[in-house]
Amino acid sequence: MTFREKNGYSTKLNGNSAASHQRSLKPKKPGWEYAESPESKDHIIINSKYDLFINGKAVKTGKYFSTVNPANEEKLSEIAYASAGDVDKAVNAAEKAYRNTWSRLSPKERAKYIFRIARIMQEKARELAVIESMDGGKPIKESKSVDIPLAIAHFFYYAGWADKLKFAFPGRQFSSIGVVGQIIPWNFPLLMAAWKIAPALACGNTVVIKSAETTPLTLYKLAEIIQEAGVPDGVVNIISGAGDTGAAIVNNPKVKKIAFTGSTEVGKLIMRSIAGTDKKVTLELGGKAANIIFEDAPIDQAVEGIVNGIYFNQGHVCCAGSRLLVQESIKNTVIKKLKYRLNSLRLGDPLDKNTDIGAINSRQQLDKITELVESGIEEGCTIYQPECKLPSKGYWFKPTFFTNVAQSNRIAGEEIFGPVLSVLTFRTPKEAIEKANNTQYGLSAGIWSDKGSKIFKMVNQVKAGVIWANTYNKFNPASPFGGYKESGFGREGGIQGLKEYLNF
Amino acid sequence: MNNSVFNSLETFNINVDEIGVKERASSLASRSIKKNSKLEAIKLAVSMIDLTTLEGKDSEGKVTALCRKAIRPIEDNDIPGVAAVCVYPNMVKTAKSALQGSNVKVASVATSFPSGQSPLKLKTEEVKKTVSYGADEIDMVISRGEFLEGNYQFVFDEIRAVKEACGDAHLKVILETGELETFDNVRKASIIAMFAGADFIKTSTGKVQPAATLPVTLVMLEAIRDYYNETGIKIGMKPAGGIRTTKDAISYLCLVKETLGDKWLTPDLFRLGASTLLNDLLMQYKKQKTGFYQSADYFTND
Numbered sequence: 090m091t092f093r094e095k096n097g098y099s100t101k102l103n104g105n106s107a108a109s110h111q112r113s114l115k116p117k118k119p120g121w122e123y124a125e126s127p128e129s130k131d132h133i134i135i136n137s138k139y140d141l142f143i144n145g146k147a148v149k150t151g152k153y154f155s156t157v158n159p160a161n162e163e164k165l166s167e168i169a170y171a172s173a174g175d176v177d178k179a180v181n182a183a184e185k186a187y188r189n190t191w192s193r194l195s196p197k198e199r200a201k202y203i204f205r206i207a208r209i210m211q212e213k214a215r216e217l218a219v220i221e222s223m224d225g226g227k228p229i230k231e232s233k234s235v236d237i238p239l240a241i242a243h244f245f246y247y248a249g250w251a252d253k254l255k256f257a258f259p260g261r262q263f264s265s266i267g268v269v270g271q272i273i274p275w276n277f278p279l280l281m282a283a284w285k286i287a288p289a290l291a292c293g294n295t296v297v298i299k300s301a302e303t304t305p306l307t308l309y310k311l312a313e314i315i316q317e318a319g320v321p322d323g324v325v326n327i328i329s330g331a332g333d334t335g336a337a338i339v340n341n342p343k344v345k346k347i348a349f350t351g352s353t354e355v356g357k358l359i360m361r362s363i364a365g366t367d368k369k370v371t372l373e374l375g376g377k378a379a380n381i382i383f384e385d386a387p388i389d390q391a392v393e394g395i396v397n398g399i400y401f402n403q404g405h406v407c408c409a410g411s412r413l414l415v416q417e418s419i420k421n422t423v424i425k426k427l428k429y430r431l432n433s434l435r436l437g438d439p440l441d442k443n444t445d446i447g448a449i450n451s452r453q454q455l456d457k458i459t460e461l462v463e464s465g466i467e468e469g470c471t472i473y474q475p476e477c478k479l480p481s482k483g484y485w486f487k488p489t490f491f492t493n494v495a496q497s498n499r500i501a502g503e504e505i506f507g508p509v510l511s512v513l514t515f516r517t518p519k520e521a522i523e524k525a526n527n528t529q530y531g532l533s534a535g536i537w538s539d540k541g542s543k544i545f546k547m548v549n550q551v552k553a554g555v556i557w558a559n560t561y562n563k564f565n566p567a568s569p570f571g572g573y574k575e576s577g578f579g580r581e582g583g584i585q586g587l588k589e590y591l592n593f
Numbered sequence: 594m595n596n597s598v599f600n601s602l603e604t605f606n607i608n609v610d611e612i613g614v615k616e617r618a619s620s621l622a623s624r625s626i627k628k629n630s631k632l633e634a635i636k637l638a639v640s641m642i643d644l645t646t647l648e649g650k651d652s653e654g655k656v657t658a659l660c661r662k663a664i665r666p667i668e669d670n671d672i673p674g675v676a677a678v679c680v681y682p683n684m685v686k687t688a689k690s691a692l693q694g695s696n697v698k699v700a701s702v703a704t705s706f707p708s709g710q711s712p713l714k715l716k717t718e719e720v721k722k723t724v725s726y727g728a729d730e731i732d733m734v735i736s737r738g739e740f741l742e743g744n745y746q747f748v749f750d751e752i753r754a755v756k757e758a759c760g761d762a763h764l765k766v767i768l769e770t771g772e773l774e775t776f777d778n779v780r781k782a783s784i785i786a787m788f789a790g791a792d793f794i795k796t797s798t799g800k801v802q803p804a805a806t807l808p809v810t811l812v813m814l815e816a817i818r819d820y821y822n823e824t825g826i827k828i829g830m831k832p833a834g835g836i837r838t839t840k841d842a843i844s845y846l847c848l849v850k851e852t853l854g855d856k857w858l859t860p861d862l863f864r865l866g867a868s869t870l871l872n873d874l875l876m877q878y879k880k881q882k883t884g885f886y887q888s889a890d891y892f893t894n895d
Contacts, residue, residue: 121850124627
């Protein structure tokens with residue numbers, strides 16, 4: 090077959106030049122850049138200081154710490170550091186509210202308050218999104234289109250269940266639990282709060298919830314919303330602090346249930362400290378998900394799925410598809426496309442509407458990512474990073490992937506919780522399943538194939554709580570989420586999520 | 594056997610996931626283009642338009658007026674002329690003389706546009722005639738019936754024959770994606786057309802709904818990217834039909850920029866087949882410059 094001359098037409102086009110209306114026609118070098126498009130922060134109110142939210146009021150404490158914007162290291166606010174005594178106060182308030190008001194309200198009344206929270210959040214969605222991005226470093230387009238709408242959807246969803254619990258569990262006797270202690274991570278602050286608060290309230294429990302150290306702001310915004318919604322005092326208590334604050338919640342005898350999302354390490358500590366008590370517990374811990382691409386996959390969409398799987402929220406996602414398992418026959422194609430795609434990712438100011446990759450959440454996390462990436466290089470894996478300039482201030486890490494990785498390398502086994510992908514290969518479906526399951530985790534997985542029968546065969550054998558087929562990172566309040574093995578136990582979302590907040 | 598269409602189809606994975614494509618297209622369409630980059634995008638889009646009139650009632654007067662507008666859309670030296678004027682074969686001579694001395698090309702739809710339902714010999718004759726009238730570019734339609742019957746070799750051979758008939762003229766191959774329906778088909782047809790000799794691939798005739806959409810354009814751009822990676826040859830892309838607003842046009846530019854890169858952002862490799870789009874671009878340009886919207890009365894309807 091004969092091919093045309095490379096782009097032969099352009100010479101012909103330009104050859105015709107004696108134009109009477111010759112003007113600044115075609116740009117000399119093709120191209121066009123997006124201008125900066127920052128989301129406005131004029132309407133955002135962040136107080137210079139936030140006290141604890143206990144029994145419906147702001148409560149001062151002895152110690153405060155600062156929360157910074159990871160994109161520029163500027164201090165955003167001073168945050169109360171709850172002591173063990175503060176935790177007792179909060180638990181007592183929750184206990185009293187449970188006894189005197191919340192457990193006595195009709196389920197329909199409970200629903201009313203949860204609906205109100207959801208609606209006020211909708212009204213303030215933009216403000217919440219901007220603060221979420223400022224405090225956590227995530228791109229505004231993600232907080233606007235994922236974090237906040239999903240958080241609201243959870244409140245709406247569980248508000249609907251509040252007066253229909255007997256239909257969720259027909260023929261069974263059940264009651265609320267009492268005070269639940271909830272500890273949430275820094276990767277999706279408001280969303281994780283919604284996952285935990287909404288079902289707890291719908292089932293008739295009261296809540297003491299602790300935000301993560303680096304991202305406390307949106308929870309205190311939620312406290313304002315809860316006040317505005319007129320939720321009875323003490324039903325939701327919001328506190329902030331560090332590990333010892335969390336430990337005080339876990340060890341308080343009046344707390345009847347612990348719901349924790351965070352690292353496997355802390356999850357193990359929690360299990361140890363509640364051993365021998367009658368506390369209920371659900372843990373949503375780490376992951377090292379396999380994203381499995383077969384040769385018959387829709388490849389361009391699979392590449393999008395890889396990018397979405399690992400670079401969404403800078404990889405600070407417990408269900409991130411951090412291990413790419415690609416069939417050997419298409420390895421080169423996929424890697425070539427992935428490299429190309431990485432170069433089109435826009436890294437920078439999280440508040441710019443066109444930013445795809447934001448800032449790393451904290452200095453500590455950046456150090457951890459850097460350390461693991463260095464181990465990958467030392468162990469002989471091949472690193473790829475696109476050419477992009479990192480801002481001079483703040484915590485940043487380029488989207489990265491490693492090829493030439495074996496299962497035994499640290500980067501393939503440990504949860505990095507950053508924008509770092511390990512590319513492994515397989516030859517047959519059997520080998521893919523073996524490799525996918527060869528991990529201490531089991532939170533999520535992705536499978537890409539145009540062949541339905543193959544997908545169903547795979548999902549039955551891959552041991553993961555959530556498996557996506559031909560997509561990745563899709564969430565819905567009606568769909569339960571949770572892990573196998575060291576990724577934890579218990580489910581959040583859906584009817585299954587209600588079960589965890591009831592005694593049967 | 595080198596001419597076999599099956600060789601070309603074997604080279605590429607032809608699976609496309611509909612939901613994934615739509616998701617990606619809509620995420621690219623939500624890029625926020627403001628201020629100076631909007632102004633630049635508008636100018637770029639104007640320079641990429643194939644200003645089109647394809648009606649039974651087209652007359653010399655109408656086509657001449659359209660050509661004037663194509664050369665100088667507005668009294669503002671920052672706004673370039675459009676890339677080409679696209680007319681039926683009977684109007685090519687008129688357009689050619691009206692565009693004399695300008696950079697604007699004459700494109701013409703041949704091969705029994707829009708259905709393509711006539712013998713190949715007539716089609717190649719039509720193409721030769723149209724080129725002899727002075728058309729710089731030929732927009733052909735593929736035989737969708739044959740394609741849907743699985744007769745890919747026929748489609749491939751037909752495109753080759755038309756390409757030969759084109760001589761020096763540039764060939765755009767219209768897939769009529771609205772009739773192919775699935776993204777798998779669109780990708781397959783794109784690959785066949787590129788291997789068979791298309792200089793551009795084009796979504797639609799504008800006579801069938803749906804015409805150009807962002808997802809269908811994305812599928813074609815990705816096929817172009819794969820073909821380029823395989824052969825080193827740059828094929829152009831032309832979405833046509835249904836692109837009416839500046840916002841639409843900018844979304845297409847974002848799609849091209851992030852799928853094929855800056856090097857495709859030139860009228861040599863990207864065109865927008867449209868008629869009403871031009872005035873909306875001009876209106877938005879004025880708005881961007883002055884801060885005020887002007888009445889539609891201030892923009893000519895040619």
